[in-house]
Amino acid sequence: MKKVVLLLLIGFVFSCSDDVQIPEIIQPCQPVAASFASDITNNSARLNWCGSVNDAGECLPVTGVTWTASWGTPGFDPDAGTIIDTPTTSINITGLSSQTTYEFYVKSDCDLTNNEWFGPVQFRTSCPAPTNLGATNITQTGATLTWMPGGSEISWEIKYGLVGFNLEEADLFGTGNSTEHIINNLQPNSEYEFYVRANCNAITDGDQIGSSSAFSGPYRFATCLPPINLIFDTVTQNSITVDWDSNAQTTWEVSYGEAAGFTPDTGTITTVNNSNFTANGLCPNTTYTFAVRTICSSTTQSSWFSFGSVTTPTLGYTGMYTYQEIGNTDEAIFGDPATVEIVTVSDTERSITVKYLANLDMTGTQPTMTFNFTLNCDGTVTVTDDQDTNFNCGGANVLLGQGTATPTSYNMVDDTTIDIRFVEDTGSAMCTNAPLTEVVIRLTKL
Numbered sequence: 001m002k003k004v005v006l007l008l009l010i011g012f013v014f015s016c017s018d019d020v021q022i023p024e025i026i027q028p029c030q031p032v033a034a035s036f037a038s039d040i041t042n043n044s045a046r047l048n049w050c051g052s053v054n055d056a057g058e059c060l061p062v063t064g065v066t067w068t069a070s071w072g073t074p075g076f077d078p079d080a081g082t083i084i085d086t087p088t089t090s091i092n093i094t095g096l097s098s099q100t101t102y103e104f105y106v107k108s109d110c111d112l113t114n115n116e117w118f119g120p121v122q123f124r125t126s127c128p129a130p131t132n133l134g135a136t137n138i139t140q141t142g143a144t145l146t147w148m149p150g151g152s153e154i155s156w157e158i159k160y161g162l163v164g165f166n167l168e169e170a171d172l173f174g175t176g177n178s179t180e181h182i183i184n185n186l187q188p189n190s191e192y193e194f195y196v197r198a199n200c201n202a203i204t205d206g207d208q209i210g211s212s213s214a215f216s217g218p219y220r221f222a223t224c225l226p227p228i229n230l231i232f233d234t235v236t237q238n239s240i241t242v243d244w245d246s247n248a249q250t251t252w253e254v255s256y257g258e259a260a261g262f263t264p265d266t267g268t269i270t271t272v273n274n275s276n277f278t279a280n281g282l283c284p285n286t287t288y289t290f291a292v293r294t295i296c297s298s299t300t301q302s303s304w305f306s307f308g309s310v311t312t313p314t315l316g317y318t319g320m321y322t323y324q325e326i327g328n329t330d331e332a333i334f335g336d337p338a339t340v341e342i343v344t345v346s347d348t349e350r351s352i353t354v355k356y357l358a359n360l361d362m363t364g365t366q367p368t369m370t371f372n373f374t375l376n377c378d379g380t381v382t383v384t385d386d387q388d389t390n391f392n393c394g395g396a397n398v399l400l401g402q403g404t405a406t407p408t409s410y411n412m413v414d415d416t417t418i419d420i421r422f423v424e425d426t427g428s429a430m431c432t433n434a435p436l437t438e439v440v441i442r443l444t445k446l
Contacts, residue, residue, distance in 0.1 A: 032118035
């Protein structure tokens, strides 16, 4: 019983005393063991640091620590630099100036007096990487690699190999002050790629930090002989024939499409085994672009080579034509005119006017009918359904179009003959013509 009273008394004293405080547990700051910069480009770099390092000099992971990094130009006050707080031991900084020296500090984020900045560690940004990589003069065993300077650098280095080669382990070739490099001893019908970087200094030993730009690439090319001597052979209103020299190859892909927005990979692509190709079903007065490449295997092709662009001629098909109804065994619907005139309505639409025979209940009259037809890009003729005509004898008189009839055609190239098929509804209470009569009109240019 005495022990219980004593415990209660001790609890009462601690709960009521203002002078007794429970001591705060203060964690020590996490020191920084090492820091370094990596992935340096002309305008960015990655800042790295280690909370601890093993005997092999490798960074060991540290968790539960927030870090503060500060960077700027040499001599800056780390308390006044560009400061970034992060839970990771690595940050990427951007917006740097090319070929400029920077330094950075880092410390763990705690408020103890022993928490000092670790650093500075200095690094230098590189010059801009080369641009516009390309390959010319491609043969089955060689090519000329080309690029453009990214800045004011005057010398470059390249690496190349079969697609997928190990960039880190590949040989490095200096190109001097030339923005092109000829390579030989390549494997025929194979895909290669190359990378190029700039030397940022007039003379470099390859070890100076920031002495080289990042690699640009990969640029891919194939030792697959491209087609040569590309020409437009024949151009009509609805077809274009292209031709090229085989260059000792046997299979090609041809791509074509309307010039606006055309790219070879999204055009209409056809595989051919002859060194020429004709695209049909094109539209008149339209600009097309063609490209061709050699197929050396299921995985290897040459680059696309363009023929450029060409515009198909406009359609003629206006003026005077002889008129004939074809295949109509019944009485002629129209007045059997000797000739009719075709008039342009739009780029592809035409119009003709014909007279009905005077066999109606309106004695002595020959009502006229004007209708439009469309000359399609594939060489067929379309008559739009439900065209109202000028002829009405108390009921409907409507041009119904081709219906189920086979589309009729016209001679697109020399505009000599146009066949037009449609169904004419002449039925009414007051007319004598048979309803739903199929009419085929043949127009032959004078």
